[in-house]
Amino acid sequence: MTSRRIALFSDHTLGVGGGEYYTYSLLRALLARYEVDLMREADRAAPDPARLESAFGFRLTHPRLRLRTHRHAREAARI
Numbered sequence: 001m002t003s004r005r006i007a008l009f010s011d012h013t014l015g016v017g018g019g020e021y022y023t024y025s026l027l028r029a030l031l032a033r034y035e036v037d038l039m040r041e042a043d044r045a046a047p048d049p050a051r052l053e054s055a056f057g058f059r060l061t062h063p064r065l066r067l068r069t070h071r072h073a074r075e076a077a078r079i
Contacts, residue, residue, distance in 0.1 A: 005035040016055035
């Protein structure tokens with residue numbers, strides 16, 4: 001089976017609230033089958049790996065995950 005890559009745009013990458021919970025739950029499900037680019041706007045701060053791991057048990061070091069910054073991430077995610 002060839003590997004497929006999915007781009008996921010999210011504004012919910014920093015905090016530990018409901019939006020972030022759903023984002024990282026979706027990422028877990030996608031990463032089980034696909035390579036994923038988590039995209040965020042360039043003017044947003046990067047997620048804090050220690051905070052995500054303590055809040056959700058999620059690690060940004062997953063081998064199938066790439067954190068990408070894009071100046072126009074919303075438009076790029078539509079492609």
